[in-house]
Amino acid sequence: MELEQILDFTLRLIKDAGKIPAEHFGNKLHIDFKGRHDLVTEYDKKTENFIVSKINETYPDHQIEGEEGTAKDGRGYKWIIDPIDGTTNFSHGNPVFAVSIGLQKDEELVLGAIYAPILNELFYASKNNGAFLNGKPIKVSEVKIVDEALMATGFNPRYSEENIPHFRHFLDASQGVRRLGAASLDMCNIAAGRLDGYWEYGLKAWDIAAGAIIIKEAGGDISGLKGEKLDLYSERMICSNGKIHEEMVEYFKKIL
Ligand code: IPD
Ligand code: CA
Ligand code: CA
Numbered sequence: 001m002e003l004e005q006i007l008d009f010t011l012r013l014i015k016d017a018g019k020i021p022a023e024h025f026g027n028k029l030h031i032d033f034k035g036r037h038d039l040v041t042e043y044d045k046k047t048e049n050f051i052v053s054k055i056n057e058t059y060p061d062h063q064i065e066g067e068e069g070t071a072k073d074g075r076g077y078k079w080i081i082d083p084i085d086g087t088t089n090f091s092h093g094n095p096v097f098a099v100s101i102g103l104q105k106d107e108e109l110v111l112g113a114i115y116a117p118i119l120n121e122l123f124y125a126s127k128n129n130g131a132f133l134n135g136k137p138i139k140v141s142e143v144k145i146v147d148e149a150l151m152a153t154g155f156n157p158r159y160s161e162e163n164i165p166h167f168r169h170f171l172d173a174s175q176g177v178r179r180l181g182a183a184s185l186d187m188c189n190i191a192a193g194r195l196d197g198y199w200e201y202g203l204k205a206w207d208i209a210a211g212a213i214i215i216k217e218a219g220g221d222i223s224g225l226k227g228e229k230l231d232l233y234s235e236r237m238i239c240s241n242g243k244i245h246e247e248m249v250e251y252f253k254k255i256l
Contacts, residue, residue, distance in 0.1 A: 102209025
């Protein structure tokens with residue numbers, strides 16, 4: 001019951017939050033740089049501030065961690081927020097970006113919501129209740145071998161070199177490797193059966209918290225590169241439809 005109420009709150013919140021970048025989508029934006037190719041806009045910060053203020057109003061005791069600097073202590077529940085995942089896409093007028101909100105209870109993920117306002121796709125899941133896209137249940141694909149899979153990855157500048165050999169491998173081994181530019185949506189695409197496997201180095205907890213529970217609730221799997229239990233803070237992750245997971249893990253075990 002409590003989780004149901006929190007889910008209602010989160011879905012209303014994320015839809016309102018998504019309006020902030022959506023209203024400015026396609027406009028010429030002022031860009032600040034956190035690193036040479038690490039972009040941030042005023043809307044990343046505005047969206048995070050909006051989400052944090054609403055959580056604080058309703059759940060003042062909860063912990064909050066957000067990409068744009070929020071780090072609030074508390075007890076029990078912890079919100080993990082990426083206000084705009086795919087800022088580079090957003091800055092270029094590319095619609096593949098999303099607001100991502102995950103929730104842990106006692107360090108276990110219990111809820112996730114990811115909203116791509118321009119694509120008009122709202123993905124969400126809560127523990128033991130399945131995963132949904134715009135209110136309809138979703139599940140992972142039936143692809144059983146990498147040879148028949150459509151894969152995705154990403155290239156965090158700090159790990160580009162490290163990832164190139166893996167990119168090469170899966171380019172040859174699968175039907176294709178996509179690089180869409182928003183980790184949260186890569187994960188939603190796995191959950192919806194549009195992609196079969198995805199790995200990336202350098203992702204932070206806010207990139208993957210919401211997506212991790214959406215994938216699990218859609219029947220997929222998520223772990224460290226060698227199949228170990230997912231650590232949100234390890235910067236190494238693979239996820240899949242579950243059926244090709246072992247094959248991906250075997251590859252990484254052999255090469256690393
Ligand atoms: C980035 C995106 C991208 C991934 C990067 C992330 P941001 O998030 O998810 O797909 O490759 O590693 O940092 O910076 O747009 O929130
Ligand atoms: Ca992100
Ligand atoms: Ca972000």
